[in-house]
Amino acid sequence: MLAMFRAAVLAFAKAQEGALILFSLFLFVLMAMLGGVAIDVLKYETTRTQLSQTLDRCTLMAASMTQRLNPQSVVEDCVAKAGLADALHSVEVVDAMSSRDVKAVAKAETNPFFMHMIGIDRFDASAQSRAIQTVTNVEIVLVLDVSGSMGGAKIANLRQAASNFVETMLEGDHERRVSISVVPYNAQVNLGPTLRGAFNATHQHGVTDINCLELPASVFASPAIPRNTALPMMAWSDHAYGTLFSGYVAPTDTTYARPNTANNACRPTAANIVRMASQNVDELQGHINGLQAGGATSIVLGMKWGAALLDPAARSIFDDYIAAGQMAPNLAGRPFDYDDDETMKVIVLMTDGEHVAHDRINDAYKSGLSPIWRSTGDGRYSIRHASRPGPNKFYVPHLNIWTPTAWTNTATPAVRQDWRQIWAELRLSYVAWQFYGRPNGTTAYYDAIAQMRSIYASAPAMDSMLQTTCNQVKNEGVIVYGIAFEAPAIGQAQIAGCASSPQHYYQAAGAEIGAAFDSIASNLSMLRLTQ
Numbered sequence: 001m002l003a004m005f006r007a008a009v010l011a012f013a014k015a016q017e018g019a020l021i022l023f024s025l026f027l028f029v030l031m032a033m034l035g036g037v038a039i040d041v042l043k044y045e046t047t048r049t050q051l052s053q054t055l056d057r058c059t060l061m062a063a064s065m066t067q068r069l070n071p072q073s074v075v076e077d078c079v080a081k082a083g084l085a086d087a088l089h090s091v092e093v094v095d096a097m098s099s100r101d102v103k104a105v106a107k108a109e110t111n112p113f114f115m116h117m118i119g120i121d122r123f124d125a126s127a128q129s130r131a132i133q134t135v136t137n138v139e140i141v142l143v144l145d146v147s148g149s150m151g152g153a154k155i156a157n158l159r160q161a162a163s164n165f166v167e168t169m170l171e172g173d174h175e176r177r178v179s180i181s182v183v184p185y186n187a188q189v190n191l192g193p194t195l196r197g198a199f200n201a202t203h204q205h206g207v208t209d210i211n212c213l214e215l216p217a218s219v220f221a222s223p224a225i226p227r228n229t230a231l232p233m234m235a236w237s238d239h240a241y242g243t244l245f246s247g248y249v250a251p252t253d254t255t256y257a258r259p260n261t262a263n264n265a266c267r268p269t270a271a272n273i274v275r276m277a278s279q280n281v282d283e284l285q286g287h288i289n290g291l292q293a294g295g296a297t298s299i300v301l302g303m304k305w306g307a308a309l310l311d312p313a314a315r316s317i318f319d320d321y322i323a324a325g326q327m328a329p330n331l332a333g334r335p336f337d338y339d340d341d342e343t344m345k346v347i348v349l350m351t352d353g354e355h356v357a358h359d360r361i362n363d364a365y366k367s368g369l370s371p372i373w374r375s376t377g378d379g380r381y382s383i384r385h386a387s388r389p390g391p392n393k394f395y396v397p398h399l400n401i402w403t404p405t406a407w408t409n410t411a412t413p414a415v416r417q418d419w420r421q422i423w424a425e426l427r428l429s430y431v432a433w434q435f436y437g438r439p440n441g442t443t444a445y446y447d448a449i450a451q452m453r454s455i456y457a458s459a460p461a462m463d464s465m466l467q468t469t470c471n472q473v474k475n476e477g478v479i480v481y482g483i484a485f486e487a488p489a490i491g492q493a494q495i496a497g498c499a500s501s502p503q504h505y506y507q508a509a510g511a512e513i514g515a516a517f518d519s520i521a522s523n524l525s526m527l528r529l530t531q
Helices: 002-063 071-081 153-171 217-221 281-289 299-308 312-323 419-425 428-440 442-452 459-475 489-498 512-525
Strands: 088-095 099-108 125-134 137-145 178-185 200-202 230-232 275-278 343-351 359-361 369-374 381-384 394-396 401-403 415-418 453-455 479-485 505-508
Touching (some): 002 071, 002 099, 071 088, 071 099, 137 299, 153 178, 153 281, 153 512, 178 281, 275 281, 275 312, 381 428, 394 428, 428 442, 459 479, 479 512, 489 505
Parallel strands (some): 137 178, 137 343, 200 230, 343 479, 479 505
Antiparallel strands (some): 088 099, 099 125, 369 415, 394 401
């Protein structure tokens, strides 16, 4: 019985060994099939990716409205050069007045090796791509720093870079949908007489080529600058340089009395005035190439005027320019509404510095009659101090005496001076010392300075105002590109914070500013891949 049991066990073992072999063979075949299918899928995905990338590239090339070849031929030739001509199934092109829509479909046989084993005889890779270029209305404002630190090679590099940008944006604009404005700035923005005349400018001094307006805090509540808001002109005066704190100095003295306006915030040149929207390459390049460096830096004022020229509230100004023949008629209707689906608004803000606070003549001393008289004979001055007791209310600086009447050495009465006449002839520190400090003491001198002059805004306040303006326009959909051109850390931070995103911010040094402007032009011209 033991022998019979042993024989039965051996027989069972032999039977199980055969079953395992069959099972192992089955697993091997299954794994081979799965591995083969994976190879077929990988081959499919590789072909599909190649098709998709090729179609994306080719439809983008064909959709460009700057190229003059037949769009369908462009796609076919491009696909053929990629070795996929047999896979191209169809190309559809829709040309409209202001857009081009190119759609391509491709299908390639991947010839599977293993999928036949599971009943799949065809495994075609397909792809489609669609590129659309729409010539939308584009409104661009170049806000360019022309402060003193921009002198020499910097201003030369800026001129070249901005000129190339203008040519790139406008030469390919066959539908004439792109307009470009230029806002140069230093410590102020010189509007030019025509644009200044579009606003309610007060305290006008009438000095040629000096048309800077001081912006009150109220106008920073929105991107627009209302035309009916009173905007005082910046006085043309020397309120920075000092005088001689001793005895009498003649008003003709060029060292201590006559104005020194070399570092004034508003520069007396038509070269740096704002240029309104234009589509004329030569005109814009001529203006850019004439920019001159000088003065301090107020980025916020440049940005504010740039924002105002994109705001729909400025449309009436554009209309006035067109009616006067100073702007092309086809720019009527600009600036378009912020929510216009066919309009893109862009500001390119560039600086090489940071905010610098600047002084201003206070409004009460900008214009209107002063208490100062001038002799028509010898040109000497006297001043009436109304609060002085007694009849002798006039102080005569050159004699250091008090008299009951204004000084004159002729029979012709002395003439009471307007503050604008005073600033045209004398510096502020001279007026404060000779007319207030000498007769009434040092304290009176400092009081006079404080009454006549103040700081427009501190640097931190200007930083805050800048970011407020930037956020306002970005909230309205305006694209803001920022270029920090060899700027210090604070200036870099302000420009980076103003830009629409980190991708819209550039740092540049030397000739690199050209690459920054080129990149911006390329971004603005880029086609929109929709599928």
